Amino acid sequence: MISEKLLHFIWLYRYFQHQSLHTVQGEVVEILHPGIWNQDGQGPDFQEARIRIGSTLWVGDVEIHVRSSDWYRHQHAADVHYQKLILHVVYEQDLADEDSLLQRFSCVELKGRISRSMIRQYEAWMQQLQPVVCAGSLTGPADVPQLIWTSWKERLLAERWEEDKGRRIRQWLHHTQEDWEEVAYILTARSFGMNRNADMFEALAVHTPRRLFARNRHIPGATAALLFGQAGLLRGRFRDDYPRYLQQLYAALQYKYRLHPLDPSGWQWKRLRPANFPTIRLAQLAALMEQSVHLFSRWLEASTVEDLRSLLQVKLPDYWQQHYRFDVPVEQTFGHHDSPSGRSLTSAISAIGKDMMDHLILNAIAPLVWWYGKLRLRDDLQQKAMDWMQALPPEHNQIIRMWKQHAIPALHAADSQALYQLYQQYCLHRRCLTCAIGHHLLRKAYATS
Structure with a gap:
């Protein structure tokens, strides 16, 4: 059975057959905007969605479940956070036609509209014991276009500076009154x-x-x-x-x-x-x-x-x-x-x-100059810090050697820091659906189905 996380991903990027889409109640559905993915764990899964149901344009929340009955199992019926729901999206509609939930909210069933190869690919990843679950799909950089790798590694380096180094830098800027x-x-x-x-x-x-x-x-x-x-x-x-x-x-x-x-x-x-x-x-x-x-x-x-x-x-x-x-x-x-x-x-x-x-x-100068550029809106300083990282040799440690074994070498320190971030914050936590590489590989599975 498909996971709810994968359903969120599929809904967000519309990786399903959305032509001739109807609610289980028989109304035509047109998705103008799937909404903003709410990942904080409270309230509906997507907010501010824009969806035309029949002849009416609705703006509001979308909740996604594997089965319709999960609505009751998750105790949403009496939850005030679900008052603005405009659509209930499920993989399988398993409630009786006369159930009050189907009378209250429009419901769309996606079963039969989703690529089986995408589901199998994701399920295979989640069952892997090795940390880099997509390693079998990465026989070399050619499996993912260089443009995707380059932009993703730049984002990973910035993310590492924002999260790991950023917490310490912000703390000391506060304590020193921005000295x-x-x-x-x-x-x-x-x-x-x-x-x-x-x-x-x-x-x-x-x-x-x-x-x-x-x-x-x-x-x-x-x-x-x-x-x-x-x-x-x-x-x-x-x-x-x-x-x-x-x-x-x-x-x-x-x-x-x-x-x-x-x-x-x-x-x-x-x-x-x-x-x-x-x-x-x-x-x-x-x-x-x-x-x-x-x-x-x-x-x-x-x-x-x-x-x-x-x-x-x-x-x-x-x-x-x-x-x-x-x-x-x-x-x-x-x-x-x-x-x-x-x-x-x-x-x-x-x-x-x-x-x-x-x-x-690598650990003090470049991150701090990058943060100064970020807070002072100086793109030139942020770029200079990135350029410094690309001029430094890559780090040599167990994680970087592991990536090299998967035919993903680190060419400079910017690469090694990015790959470290990818491993620590995405691979170990199975965050394939928010990883640009995982996204690309799943999209390929969808496109070839």
Whole structure:
């Protein structure tokens, strides 16, 4: 039996034989507009429909059920939300002719007017156990026109920025009273935390306002002292001169500004490459903020990804060329001659690497510039952010590899972000009917029936 969700889809796009359509009561039906699909779960399925029944033009609501008797099973009879109903659409009319529902509302039965191949296609998808249910229909990009893929991936990327990144950006714009520079700093800090330390870096940025860096720029090492101290990583006794200097400097700044450091137990170290240790990422963030506290204005002025990478080029203190952690020489980090990544043990980190630069552009810079363009009605900035994403290499993870196995490769970061959104928000939730790819494949099934 057909699902109600599929019936909604079929009604919305009129994927049924609608010529010579009649109500079960015998009146001619002409669908001028199927209505607006109501997906919030309350009230009729379609609103503001325009339908001519007989000689009368009706404007109002349409309710759709698999069977007419579902009206009673769903307890609509006494529901005030269904007062403006102008048409009841069902796959199968199973009530007696004298039933009061048929006397009250016009009813259209679609059984025999819907493509069986479309129904079979959708049913087969819903029975699939694999996440990408249409994978069997995707033997390559040619199964779906490139124009559909391109426009859909652009929409998916924008949707990801609107939903996933957008919630955080809107939250911090509200809390900072639309201080875009402060939001840029917070998002940049969070991005330095990667996955495992993102929340700690975000909390650190909130507890260490950008203005503190600006007020103490004349003091060498003040930005690093503030960040490491606020991170709770300057506690205890140190052997090396560099952490001892930062510790002393932070003590003075902490007293001056009455600062309260984070609990250092929140930092994650296990199963991280040394290049991702909190100490290294904090040193990089400090170097970036020492270079300029006006990150966002510089992003807006950039034209290309290479411009952005230039803005992210910083030099770390020499101490970090020989250490991944305070008081721990680089050779003691691994306890043998070669690091797992093949990096020479004679040198640790001296700058922000290209991969990290691209990570910052992808997760902080491009989304925030896009949102600024959206809220300021600047299409040029939104397009520039999209162009940056298309100039970045694609991400490499399990989901992107899975898409490649289905002959859908990611050519750049815009693709990989879009395909991630498609998988997480559509495939896993079986939202085939609101997916442009699912829609196209179902339409093909309808057209070939």
